[in-house]
Every structure is written in structure tokens, then in C-alpha cells.
Amino acid sequence: MLKVKALRCEHLNNPMGLGCLQPRLSWQIESDKMYVSQKRFQLQVSLNPTFEPLLWNHFSYSDQSILFPYEGPPLESGQRYYYRVKVWAQGAGDTEPEESEWSESGYWEMGLLHEQDWKAQWITVKERSIHEQFQTRAPFAASKCFSVEGKVKKAVIYATSLGLYELELNGQRVGDAYFTPGWTDYNDRVQVQAYDVTSTLREQHNRITATVGEGWYSGYLGWQKRKDTYGNTNALLFQMKISYEDGRSEVICSDSSWEEASCAILMSDIYNGEIYDARLEQQQAVEHSPLTERKMMQVVPFPLSHLIAQENEPVRVMNRLKPVELIRTPKGELVLNLGQNMVGWLEFKVEAPEGTVLNLVHGEVLDQQGNFYRDNIRDAAQQITYICSGKGTEIFRPHFTFQGFQYVKLEGFPDSIAIEDFTGVVLHSDMEPVGLFETSDPKLNQLQHNIVWGQKGNFLDVPTDCPQRDERLGWTGDAQIFARTASFNMNAASFFRKWLKDLAYNQLENGAVPFVVPDVLKGTFADNMDKTTAAWGDAAVICPWTIYQCYGDKQILAQQYDSMKAWVDYIRAQGNEECLWDTGLQLGDWLALDSEEGSYFGATDGTLVATAYFAYSTHILAQTAKLLNRYTDYNTYRSLHEGIKAAFANRYFDDAGKLTSNTQTAQVVALHFGLVPEKYKKQVIQELVSLIEKNDMHLDTGFVGTPYLCLVLSDNGYTDVAYKILFQNDYPSWLYQVERGATTMWEHWDSIKVDGSFWSTDMNSFNHYSYGSVGDFMYQNIAGIDVLEAGYKKSRLAPKPPANLTSARGKLETPYGALEVHWKIVNEEMQMTVLVPHNTTAKITLPGVMEPDALQQTIATQYPSIQYPPDNVPQELAGKLGSAGEQAIFQRSEDHEMTFTVGSGQYAFQYRYCQATQVPAHATRG
Structure with a gap:
């Protein structure tokens, strides 16, 4: 039976407070047939859940089922719109398309779209106490009492702040989002959240209370202890629209009639933690006594033009963890x-x-002696201080701060305290989990766990480098090298879209992209480094392209196009020659192990890395221009790309075909970015393998080389070498961290050295996701899942089973539905199942096929919709795929692989398996 399911608006499920004027709608198809493809669809939008009357009724002969734009009448502020979809789809054996029932309805609700929609004013307190030790301003609370006059049909709050805010209505917390309004560059953009509070309102004696802390707006940011990055006055903006059953409406707004309320939070800072005096809570009960002096709020100026709707999923409570032990250390x-x-x-x-x-006091690890350790946290206090009220059992969680930790030192607690009295509350941006990766190797599964938890810890509204020390900044380089892996694990489309808008706003007039976004390093060390560097600034181009590939969202390319172009043009102006980037200080292969003692800079020539990224970003920009029908730009940047390739070969290859930087990373980036002349390719990949062999089959790459190392090896016929590196469990390797008990990714390969000592106290995060970029390789090669057409409209399913695994499973919830590969090897037999979402196709490669003719015959019997031509066409066999009318090309390779294209459905393959011949690690291939 044909069904329509999983309706989404702008990648989100029933979003509130939307700001885009043409929301894009997506849906998935469910059917028990195979080779199902959508032939046409009908999309209806209404102001009523009954769909009477209709606002927009669209019918289209199209297979588009993701991100279809609303094109009905103009949308209105605060209005809710319901939508539903019906499709006609054709499957194997159908002579005519089948018609589905209407889907269940979804909805989106608009925010306040125009500046004139706002009646509220920004408000703050007249005086704030300063905490003597930390020199932070105490959070403030503001309240308003009101009554409603009639039966309420609907009540919606729109709120934001300069700082961080929390709301309570009649004693209940409003919404489940934390760290609102989120971190943007507040000089240009301040997000607004919307909350439906209809069920919380009373007829009489309603009380709204807002608490506002410094947060990213004016709290400490960066390791130089800078404050007031965006301003020194925290403020609240609040507007609630109450709609009555009789058609009337009224608005409750923040203004000078609001009163200051007592606040028990004495200090709350993102880095330093929070101080809370529960004894002050009792003041709230008596603060409205006639004897109590009323302190009124004051209005402050701030542009309403900066307000934008919430763009990404907010931060929410995502996990709750029970501690595993409560110990006394040797100290x-x-x-x-x-x-x-x-x-x-x-x-x-x-x-x-x-x-x-x-x-x-929060920390990440214990030291060699088993004592609590926090020197790597640097100057971030990461401390919660709670002063008890003495009124029975007290339960506490902080407000405007978060900590990165595994261990917590407890001071002042009574002897009766028990492990059951504590819960770890995990917070991160509420991105839908979309990926699953598991194998027969527990250590590899732990590595995947560490990658995912590194993403959880650092995708808290912006992609931070680390979540614990006095940094926690949106480093652009970390984000771009991890973006693809991030998209395998979670739906990161809205997360990156919001962050990339801030990147564009923070871009300098000459096109330079700052090291961190939002840019809080202005006037610091970055000024001495031309404010930008290759691989970091290239996030402006690589991240939008990655999101387009993973989600089929062409709009993000249009949104970021000017930023992408400005970045490439900036590089173009930097070199001594137009087609090279050979000037300025480059971070290069940051933290590579081939660096000189005491240096963070790897041995690879920084200008080689810079020019390689120049080529890569230029190539992406050219492809983007073509997709957006900007053909003049396409021709310009395609020509520039060819020039860079030629200049790279002339500058960085000698006459014998060797790279001037003879490092693993140099070979990797030259190969991955397509910069090796054809006549040198075999030589360069062999040199890379030789360098790995000389390093006892270990990597020595840093931030630039590591993400692509295993991919390059696999793409060039050395998958066995890639697996040899991946499965190493001594230093340096990914599994070395696992062996040392890591539960997230480390900043350094030797964050904990072999002897148990620490690499450094300066830069030694134990939750730093960059090296987790190997997840991309594991999904693509072990599970075998990759994208061939943007959004997985066409996918590649081609696992390459490692010799030491007996099974693996990869699953990805694509925009079209679940894409899955599950293989296991039992008694030299491959058992492989594949699931291809409806309205898509997949190119399947079966590995290690020992008897291809027998397998072809089995497949033909099992799936009669695949018809095979005569056996006398041994190398390339073409057959019609039933009524789908497509062609599947069956190809056999020397590596015992069989490749063919199929439509949607579930497939099972079982055949005699031939493990590909493994070349000994010490051998050099000719």
C-alpha cells in the first residue's frame, strides 16, 4: 500500500516561529513494492486542519519530494499553516501509477516577520551587582502580572535577549530549549524563539518571570579573558499575543511597567560556572508585600531590525546519565x-x-596517580557553588552555563550523599540522529561512539572546538573537516545553515574569513596572522557544498554564494602569482606529528597546503556557479581552477615527479584535491604508502592530512593500507585513544602519553572532534554508503570488508528515507542485505564475488524485475529493470566485484565470498 509519511518543513518537524517567506516542504514515500518512483504529487495548504477552505492547492508532474517551495499567497506573521501531500507513484509491475491517500497533516507557524509587528521594548534593570572574584554581572529577573479577559483560543510568546534567558509562566518553565536565544553575531543577528503557552494561562493572576544572564553576549569569551564582546548591557525583549475565542486579541509586552524580581543566581558564566544561593528563593514569596519597595525595569535602545527567527534546532536535554562510581582519590x-x-x-x-x-568542580580525566585533574581546563573555573536553603530535599541544576566533564570533585557534601543523588544531564543542539554504524569489532564500535559523543559535546548551537576550557569557539577549520562525518551522524542541515549565515556576516570586506565564527578574536592574535588561513577560511566554501551534497539543499548554495565567491577572490589576491597562495602565515597541517619539537606546525609546506585548498575551493565554486546557472562565473572559476592545477604542479613537483614536501599530508592533499598530473599519480600514491611503511604503518598527519588519509588510500587501490592504519591500537592511532579509555575524541594523538603523562596543559582537550572525521571513511568504506546525486537521490552502496571484520551495518536516514547496508561473512559466504529508499536509485557493488555467473543467475531468479541479457556478454551486461524503464549496467572487475544499479526496495544477496588479496604491509607495490 502506498503512503506518504515524515512530512518536514525546512528540514524540521512542525516548526514554530518560522521566518522564511517561502518554506520548503518535504515528504517520504512508503510502499511494499520495489522500484517505486513518484510520478506526480498534490500539495495542499490551509489555515485550518480540516483543509477547508484551501489556501493553496498545487498539482505537479514531478518526482521532487524534498524541499519543494511554498508558492501560495503571502504568509502572515504569527499564522499557523497546515499542509498535506498526496502522491502518485509507480512500482515494479505497475502499468499505471498508484494513488496514495492524503498524508497526515503537518504544520508550520510563522514568527513575527516585520519590524512593525513588534510592540515590545528592550528592558533591563537599573543596577546590577558585580561578583568580586569573577568580575561578572549577576543575572537579573523581571516579572509582569496580568489577567486575561475571556476564553483564550491561543497564546504565543515571542522572546529573545541580549544574553541568555529563561522564562517561567505561572511557575512553569516555558519551552524545553536552553541557552536561548543562541549564539549569533549579535551586532547583526539576534534570534527570536516562539512558544505556544495556551494551556499554561489562567483566567486571573498570571505571572510571567524572565531571568537573563550574560551568556555569550557579555560574558567571558576566549582565553584572553575578554568580556563584553557585543555589549555591556543585558536586556530582555518579550511579546505575548493572546487570541480570544470571540475574535479579540491583546498583547503583553516588555516595557517599563515590568518589575525587577529577586534572583537567587549570584553569578553565572559559560566558562566559570554558577553560584546559586537557595536561601534567596524565599524572598520571592514576600517580594510583593506592601512593605517591599518595587523596583521597575528600564527601557534600553537596541535595533529591532536585527531580529531574526530561530534558524536551527535549539539546545535541549538530550540524554540523562547515571554515574558509574563515587570514589575517594589517593588525595x-x-x-x-x-x-x-x-x-x-x-x-x-x-x-x-x-x-x-x-x-x-568539573574535569575530564584523572592523573597517573588516580587523582582529580583539571590543569588542561586552563582558566575556566567550571565550578558550581550551591548554598543550601535547609528546607528538606533540594534539587538543583545550573542555568546559564555548561561544563565539559567526566569527573566531578565534590566539596562540602554531607557524608550521607550517595551516587544515586546525581544525574549527568547532556545538552546539545537537538539534531535528529540519522546514522548508525556498528561492526563485529567492539573497539571500532567504541571509536564510532567517541566520534558521536564528540559531536554531541561540541555541537552546542555552534560547532565549537572544545566544550570545557576557556575557549569553546566556533573554529572554522574543525567544522569544515568534520562536516561530512557530522552529517552521517545527525541531521545537521539547519545547524550549519544558521552558522554559515554568521560566517558570511563575519567575513571581512576583502573576503577573508575569520578563524572562528562568531568572530570573537577581533583585536587578538588573529590580527597578527592576516585574520585568516587556508583550510580554516575554506569552511566558507566546503561546508555549504557538503550540506548540499548530503541534503540536496541547493538553497544553501544560493544563500552562501557571495560568501563563497568572496573567499576565493580573497585568496586570488594574496599570492605572488594569481594561481598560487604563497604568502602570509599559514597554520598548515596543524598539530601534525612530523612537526619540529615544541611546534604546533606540521612539516608540510604551509603554502602547498594553502594552494591545494585554493584549488579545491575554486573547483567547488565553479560547480556551484554551474548549478545556480551563473555560467559566466562558472567559466571564470573553471579556468582559474585549471590555472591553479598547473601552477601547483610547476611549483610543488620537481622534474622527477616528487613533491617538494615529502610528507604524508602533502601526498594526501595533492591526491585528494586532484592536483597530481596523471603521469605522476602512481608514483605519488606509492610514495604515500612508502612514507606510511617507514612510519611502521602509522600516520603522522595533523588537522589537514588526517581527514583525507584513509579515503585517498582507498580511492587509489590501497584500501588494505587504510585499514592497517585504522586498526592500529598503539600510538599514534585512533584506537590508541580507545585503549586508553577515551569516550570522546582527543585534540592530540598523545593527549595521554604512553607512560600515562599528559601531552600539555596549554592545549589538551579530551573532547575535540576533529580527528573524528575518520567516521566519513568508515561509513563510506566499511558500511559502503556514499552519495552519488545530491541528497542521496542516487546513492552508492559499495562496502569494502576489512579482513579482520566478520560483519558491519550502516544505516542513514536520508531525506528520502532509510538507506541501509548490512553484511556478514559466515563460513566463507557473504550475506548482504540492502535497503534503498523509494523515489531513489542506488549503485550497488558486491565485493568478493567468487562465482559471478552463478550469482547473476540467483539474482535474476530472486528479483525477476531485473532481466539479464545472454551469457555471451561477460564483461558488461545490460538489462531492463522491469517497468521502471531504467538500465542497469552489470560490470565485473578484476577485484572480484560486481556492480549494478537498482531501484528502491530491499535486497538480499548470498554468495561464496572471496576476500580480496591483501598485500603484506612491508611490501612495496609496483
């Missing part, structure tokens, strides 16, 4: 072990006398 300190390096808070309950001071 006698009481330390809680969560068992997982996590980001968020420690929630606890306690009974203690009034005035008891509790301290919770």
Missing part, C-alpha cells in the same frame, strides 16, 4: 565518575543545613 578527595566525557550539567539532590556551601 582523599570525593570524586564522581560519570563514565562518559559529556557536556551539560550535573543535577543533584541534597539535604543539608541552611547555609551549607557545596562546590562541584
Whole structure:
């Protein structure tokens, strides 16, 4: 039976407070048939869930089922729109398309679209206390009491702040989002959240309370202890529209009639933590006594033109972890072990006398002696101080701060405290999990776990480098090398779209892209480095392209096109020659192991890396221009790309075909970015393998070389060498971290050295996702899942089973539905199942086919819609795929592979398996 399911609007499920004027709608097809493709669809939009009357009724002969733009009448502020879809799709054996029933309805609700829609004013308190130790401003609370006059049909709050805010209505927390309004460049963009609070309103005596902290707006940012990056006045903007059943409406707005309320939070800072005095909570009960002096809020100016709707999924509570042990260290300190390096808070309950001071100090690891360690956190206090009220059992969680930690030192707690009194509350951007990767090797599964948890810890509204020390910044280089892996694990489309808008706003007039976005390093060390560098600034081009490939979202290319072009033009102006980037200070292969002692810079020539990225970004820009029908630009940048390739070969290859930087990374980037002249390709890949062999089959790459190392080896016929590197478990390797008990990715290959000591205290994060970019390789090669047409309209399913695995499973929830590969080897027999989403096709490559003729005959019997031509066409066999009318080309390779194209459906293959011949690690291929 044909069904339509999984309706989405702008990648989101029933979003509220939307700001785009032409939302794009997506859906998936469910059917028990194979080779199902959509032939036409009908899309209806209405103001009513009954779809009477219709606002827009669209019918189209099209197979498009993702990101179809609304083209009905103009949308109105605050209005909810319902939509539903019906499709006609044809499957194997159908002579005519089958018609589905209407889908269940979805909806989107618009935010306040115009500046004139706002009646509220920005408000703040007249005086704020300054915490003496941390020199931070205390959060403030503001409240408003009101009544409603009649039966409420709907009530929606629109709120934002300069700082971070939380709302309570009648004692209940409003919404489940944290760290609102999110981190943007507040000089240009301040997000607004929308909340439906209809069920929380009372007829009389309603009270709204807002608490506002410094957050990213004015709190500490960066390791140089800078404050007030965007301003020194935190403020609230609040507007609630109440619609009555009789057609009336009224608006409750923030203005000077709001009162200051008591606040028990004495200090709350992202880096330093929070101080909370529960004794102050009792003041809230008496603050409206006639004897209490009322303190009114004051209005402050700030442009309403900066307001934008929420663009990405907000931060929410995503996991709750129970600690695994409560220990006394050799020093006698009481330390809680969560068992997982996590980001968020420690929630606890306690009974203690009034005035008891509790301290919770957060760290990532224990030292060699088993003692609590936090030197790598640098100057971020990461401490929660709670002063007990003494009123029975007290439960606490912080407000405007988060910590990165696995271990918590507990100070001041009563002897009766138990491990059950604590819960780790995990917070990150609420991106839908879309990927699954598991194998027969527990250590490799732990590596995948570490990659995912590194993403959880660092995708908190922006892609941070680390979540614990006095940094936590949106480093552009880390984001671009991890973007593809991130998209295998979670739906990161909206997350990157929002962040990339800030990147464009932060881009300099000459096109340079800052090291971090939002850019808070202005006036710091970045000024001494031309404010930008290759691989980091290239996020402006690589990230939009990656999101387009993974989600089929061409609009992100249009959104970012001027930024992409400006970046390439900036590079073009930097070199001594037009087609080289050979000037300025480059970070190059950052933290590579082939660096000189005491240096963070790898041995690879920084200008070689810069010119290679120049070529790569130029190539992407040319392809983007072509997709957007900008053919003049396409021809310009295609020609520029050819010039860069030629200049790269002339500058960085000698007459014998050797690269001037004889490093692993130099070979990797030259090969991966397509910069090796054809006559040198065999020589360059062999040199890469030779360098790996000389390093005892280990890598020595840094931030630039590592993401592409295994991919380059596999793409050039050395998959066995890639697996040899991947499965190493001594230093340096990914599994070395696993062997040392890591639960997230490390910043350095030797963050913990072989002897148990630490690499450094300066830059030694144990939750730093960059090297987790190997997840991309594992999905593409072990599971075998890759994209051939943007959004997985056409996919590649081609696993390359490692010799030491007996099974693997990869699953990816694409925009069209689940794409899955599951293979296992039992008694020299390959058992492989494949799931291809409807309305897509897949190119399948079966590995290790020992008896191709027998397998072809089996497939023909099992799937009669695939018809084979006579056996006398041994190398390339073409057959019609049933009524789908497509052609499947069956190809056999010397590596015992069989490749063919299929339509949607589930397939099972079972055949005698031939493990590809493995070349000994010490051998050199000729």
C-alpha cells in the first residue's frame, strides 16, 4: 500500500516561529513494492486542519519530494499553516501509477516577520551587582502580572535577549530549549524563539518571570579573558499575543511597567560556572508585600531590525546519565565518575543545613596517580557553588552555563550523599540522529561512539572546538573537516545553515574569513596572522557544498554564494602569482606529528597546503556557479581552477615527479584535491604508502592530512593500507585513544602519553572532534554508503570488508528515507542485505564475488524485475529493470566485484565470498 509519511518543513518537524517567506516542504514515500518512483504529487495548504477552505492547492508532474517551495499567497506573521501531500507513484509491475491517500497533516507557524509587528521594548534593570572574584554581572529577573479577559483560543510568546534567558509562566518553565536565544553575531543577528503557552494561562493572576544572564553576549569569551564582546548591557525583549475565542486579541509586552524580581543566581558564566544561593528563593514569596519597595525595569535602545527567527534546532536535554562510581582519590578527595566525557550539567539532590556551601568542580580525566585533574581546563573555573536553603530535599541544576566533564570533585557534601543523588544531564543542539554504524569489532564500535559523543559535546548551537576550557569557539577549520562525518551522524542541515549565515556576516570586506565564527578574536592574535588561513577560511566554501551534497539543499548554495565567491577572490589576491597562495602565515597541517619539537606546525609546506585548498575551493565554486546557472562565473572559476592545477604542479613537483614536501599530508592533499598530473599519480600514491611503511604503518598527519588519509588510500587501490592504519591500537592511532579509555575524541594523538603523562596543559582537550572525521571513511568504506546525486537521490552502496571484520551495518536516514547496508561473512559466504529508499536509485557493488555467473543467475531468479541479457556478454551486461524503464549496467572487475544499479526496495544477496588479496604491509607495490 502506498503512503506518504515524515512530512518536514525546512528540514524540521512542525516548526514554530518560522521566518522564511517561502518554506520548503518535504515528504517520504512508503510502499511494499520495489522500484517505486513518484510520478506526480498534490500539495495542499490551509489555515485550518480540516483543509477547508484551501489556501493553496498545487498539482505537479514531478518526482521532487524534498524541499519543494511554498508558492501560495503571502504568509502572515504569527499564522499557523497546515499542509498535506498526496502522491502518485509507480512500482515494479505497475502499468499505471498508484494513488496514495492524503498524508497526515503537518504544520508550520510563522514568527513575527516585520519590524512593525513588534510592540515590545528592550528592558533591563537599573543596577546590577558585580561578583568580586569573577568580575561578572549577576543575572537579573523581571516579572509582569496580568489577567486575561475571556476564553483564550491561543497564546504565543515571542522572546529573545541580549544574553541568555529563561522564562517561567505561572511557575512553569516555558519551552524545553536552553541557552536561548543562541549564539549569533549579535551586532547583526539576534534570534527570536516562539512558544505556544495556551494551556499554561489562567483566567486571573498570571505571572510571567524572565531571568537573563550574560551568556555569550557579555560574558567571558576566549582565553584572553575578554568580556563584553557585543555589549555591556543585558536586556530582555518579550511579546505575548493572546487570541480570544470571540475574535479579540491583546498583547503583553516588555516595557517599563515590568518589575525587577529577586534572583537567587549570584553569578553565572559559560566558562566559570554558577553560584546559586537557595536561601534567596524565599524572598520571592514576600517580594510583593506592601512593605517591599518595587523596583521597575528600564527601557534600553537596541535595533529591532536585527531580529531574526530561530534558524536551527535549539539546545535541549538530550540524554540523562547515571554515574558509574563515587570514589575517594589517593588525595582523599570525593570524586564522581560519570563514565562518559559529556557536556551539560550535573543535577543533584541534597539535604543539608541552611547555609551549607557545596562546590562541584568539573574535569575530564584523572592523573597517573588516580587523582582529580583539571590543569588542561586552563582558566575556566567550571565550578558550581550551591548554598543550601535547609528546607528538606533540594534539587538543583545550573542555568546559564555548561561544563565539559567526566569527573566531578565534590566539596562540602554531607557524608550521607550517595551516587544515586546525581544525574549527568547532556545538552546539545537537538539534531535528529540519522546514522548508525556498528561492526563485529567492539573497539571500532567504541571509536564510532567517541566520534558521536564528540559531536554531541561540541555541537552546542555552534560547532565549537572544545566544550570545557576557556575557549569553546566556533573554529572554522574543525567544522569544515568534520562536516561530512557530522552529517552521517545527525541531521545537521539547519545547524550549519544558521552558522554559515554568521560566517558570511563575519567575513571581512576583502573576503577573508575569520578563524572562528562568531568572530570573537577581533583585536587578538588573529590580527597578527592576516585574520585568516587556508583550510580554516575554506569552511566558507566546503561546508555549504557538503550540506548540499548530503541534503540536496541547493538553497544553501544560493544563500552562501557571495560568501563563497568572496573567499576565493580573497585568496586570488594574496599570492605572488594569481594561481598560487604563497604568502602570509599559514597554520598548515596543524598539530601534525612530523612537526619540529615544541611546534604546533606540521612539516608540510604551509603554502602547498594553502594552494591545494585554493584549488579545491575554486573547483567547488565553479560547480556551484554551474548549478545556480551563473555560467559566466562558472567559466571564470573553471579556468582559474585549471590555472591553479598547473601552477601547483610547476611549483610543488620537481622534474622527477616528487613533491617538494615529502610528507604524508602533502601526498594526501595533492591526491585528494586532484592536483597530481596523471603521469605522476602512481608514483605519488606509492610514495604515500612508502612514507606510511617507514612510519611502521602509522600516520603522522595533523588537522589537514588526517581527514583525507584513509579515503585517498582507498580511492587509489590501497584500501588494505587504510585499514592497517585504522586498526592500529598503539600510538599514534585512533584506537590508541580507545585503549586508553577515551569516550570522546582527543585534540592530540598523545593527549595521554604512553607512560600515562599528559601531552600539555596549554592545549589538551579530551573532547575535540576533529580527528573524528575518520567516521566519513568508515561509513563510506566499511558500511559502503556514499552519495552519488545530491541528497542521496542516487546513492552508492559499495562496502569494502576489512579482513579482520566478520560483519558491519550502516544505516542513514536520508531525506528520502532509510538507506541501509548490512553484511556478514559466515563460513566463507557473504550475506548482504540492502535497503534503498523509494523515489531513489542506488549503485550497488558486491565485493568478493567468487562465482559471478552463478550469482547473476540467483539474482535474476530472486528479483525477476531485473532481466539479464545472454551469457555471451561477460564483461558488461545490460538489462531492463522491469517497468521502471531504467538500465542497469552489470560490470565485473578484476577485484572480484560486481556492480549494478537498482531501484528502491530491499535486497538480499548470498554468495561464496572471496576476500580480496591483501598485500603484506612491508611490501612495496609496483
